[in-house]
Amino acid sequence: MHYDPVLYSRILTELTLAFHILFATVGVGIPVLIALAEWTGIRRKDPYYTMLARRWARGFVITVAVGVVTGTAIGLQLSLLWPSFMRIAGQAIALPLFMETFAFFFEAIFLGIYLYTWDRFRKPITHFLLAIPVIIGSSASAFFITTVNAFMNTPQGFKLENGSIVDIQPLVAMFNPATPTKVAHVLASSYMTSAFVLAAIAAFSLLKNRGSLYHRKALKLTMTAALVFSVATAAVGDLSGKFLAKYQPEKLAAAEWHFETAEQAPLVLGGYLTPDHEIKYGLKIPYALSILAHGTPTSEVQGLNETPENERPPLYVHYIFDLMVSIGIFLTLLALAYMWTQRRGSKSRYPRWLLRLIVWAGPLAMLGIECGWVYAEVGRQPWILRGYMKTIDGATTSMHVDTMLVLFCFLYLLLGFTVVKVLGKLFKNNEVHEELAAWGLEGGKPQ
């Protein structure tokens, strides 16, 4: 392959982010579920939930470690791979980046305390309260870092004059038009994904041991949370569509292969595109794009033809967008189906097909997160700062990006492999029924 630092920088950044985002997502969501479980345990005086919180926390540390180190990697790579971009961005968005490290610091301190003080306090509620700063820290760092990404999509709060930037207004840059929908979508989808991942673990265990009360409680808690967060994610997703129509019409148009500006625009699912921009075999849902873009079935939606050809995003984002939306809809329906089977009370048995689907829901939710980010990022190509700086102008000129790409490939393969191995071992060595017995539940005498 011909050496091209921009291409390699893009691949390496994609690789790092794609790997980091898996751990970052659960890093934001799982503390919420751990806190929910611990709170339920305290309120209902039900030790099952407390044990649930503890076991989740034990596995969570492993994922946090990988999240922290890959987050460090992306933090450094921003300057290493995109030095010219950071020269500009460093001036405009240093504020949220700086605040993000504070939030991370706060989370790091309290996570350490939380993990090592399970039996230190007389009242269990004191320990529960320590989970709150962890949640605040992790969600706040997601908030701040997402404002940085939002800024790259809708930059404002500065002026660019002859290549140097002037008149910087840090808060205006931070609270740009993309911030509200992006942050809300990131947070809701992280909580939702984490709920499905934990539900998948519970469903997997239930397939092996259907009578386990512990895993039934886990499934109930996680699926209830999953339903709430899926509905929230879908609602914010709709708002995001309206945001795109107003501020980044080319991104929405590329996702929907919508070339001619038109009213009563249909939404296209699947299909493929001929070289002269005709859609074949796609499923068209009439009026849906107009509704997504502006809330009324007849409104006008701007087409891709309005955007100069060299400023259009690649058209394959259509498939990625479709995949993300389909996964979101499927998962919401799945959570509803779970609730439906529960309508006769919690004593009834779960159908096997439902448990199998929930096992799949965990990885699917993760895939949805990846798709969402790829769509958001590729959808603003060729810009690194939409309207201001093209991606090609932001990258490093160093001669060694290809070697570094190989190096990081090995690193992520190694980390990914070990994480799976360690997490597997952690739970296998520590079977639930043994721990239940140690706590004086099932199989042992209640204390």
Next chain:
Amino acid sequence: MNYEVLGISVLWIFLYGYLIVASIDFGAGFFSYYSFVTGRKHLVHNIIERYLSPVWEVTNVFLIFFIVGIVGFFPDTAYYYGTALLVPGSVAIVLLALRGSYYAFSTYGAKDNKVYMLLYGATGLLIPASLSTVLTISEGGFVSEINGQVHFLYSRLFTSPYSWAVVLLALVSVLYISAMFLTYYASKAQDYKALEVVRSYALGWSTPTILSSLLVFFAINGHNPEHFQRMLDLSWMFVISFLCFLGAVGLVWRRRSYGWAFLLVMLQFAFAFFGYGASHMPYILYPYINIYHNFTSEAMAIALVIVFIAGLLLLIPSLVLLMRLFLFNAGYVQGRTSKKG
């Protein structure tokens, strides 16, 4: 004080914080592995793990903080250092990633896995070596800008006596700081067997530390005489640093007041590090970046300073809480309260 000096002082304080906490962490990782290989694990491993477990995440933050801060206050650093440091920076990231994750894997997941412990221990020494490159190139002479393109002169870095002196200092001082801290921690834990082991490490690494400090001092003269001259103008700081060193080693030698000894170690490095930093001014990367011409806009500087103060108001009480619960909690240090859930 103007914003430029305030900005760089804040960053330098954080880098100093990283120097201390990371040294303790890196050195402890190495000692933990070393004691494991030499069959003395049962003696020192417990105190190391008990200290490190709740704080390992915090260490990383100091570094991130410094990097984000320097790009925020002095955006041109991203451009020059970013381009020049792609390879050493990436190597440092890989090492940090291996170290951080394998620490968690070996502590929380697969206990006593030799490979995990090796990765954790070995990277503890390689990271300070790779990070010290940044300080080396800040002296100038390793980066050149031709036609607006930044080039990093690898061959010059690898053949420079100054850069090797810095690497050597980084390595031995990590072991020295860490051993001094562990000595103090072991004495607090009243773990006298561990104390004997780590005390011998501390004394053993003290002489190489001071010798390599002197080496760096004179190597700067060879590399950047102008900087050396400014260091001589601040020589009182280095003299105090040396006196602190003598005091610290003297106390440990006489088996007295390990807490004061560690405080003196911190002062020793504080005086040397701030003396070095002050004499480095006004350059961040000689001669391309200085704090006056490459500073961020005033609006951003004010915002960053406000956030910084607000952040400290949040962080300091939290850090105090962390220390009271773990570092300075007699029950926890001695292993009497329960471990993780």
